[in-house]
Amino acid sequence: MNTAPTILMAPSTAKAGEEFFDYSISLSDAYLRAIIEAGGVPFVAPCAPAQKLVAELVSRVDGILLSGGDDIQPSLYLDPVPPNLAKTSSGHDAQRDLFETVLINEAFRQRKPLLAICRGLQIVNVALGGDLIVDLPTQAPSEIRHARMDLKDKVVHPIHIEEGTMLRSILGTGEIGVNSTHHQAIGKLAPGLKVTARAADGVVEATELCQSILPYYLGLQFHPERLIWRHPVFQEVFRSFTAACAVNRNSQP
16 A cells, blocks of 8 residues: 655754753744645654664655755865854754764665755765855855845746756756755765756756666755745655655555
């Protein structure tokens, strides 16, 4: 009997939560609604980096979604971190960085479908050996303002999607407008990844795997979950991901 696929979702973290003001996790409801609308059953993961626990969590689900959030520690990909760049990056959580790195490694080890959004795309690139542009405004000045936090659910700029890519097949077009809420971006691309979409200024907007190591991998710098209500075509991202998770679930013995 076929059942709905389960999706493990990596949350954001905060030093103080709403209930007892201690270390807490949170996740925008937009991610959950996008997965539910696509036919999946979402579960929010604890931010607990113990390898044995993460392995167990991954074994019990059919796919993993990495969400957006605060900056990744620059020290994970730069040594040393120039002081002028260090002061532009904040909100780091070493526990979250470690948890998601272990989670990514486990997703690859167990060959589970993986969808990585915004910070998620960035942490995958770092975990696989790439680096980031720490601060776009100073390191890669552009006419495009990428950190449009005031327009989280609105189109900010177009992207070009390469021919023959999964993302182009999913969205059915080579040009589309996206939102933009980031001040960092992929710098050096990690081995095994390929760029499949860029903004007009060259900023990486999507990555995929060079080889089919996973049943599904898509990394997006923009936030499709915040666009689907005004631009329903972006729901196809979640439908394609959830469908891959369903195939993965139903192929297990």
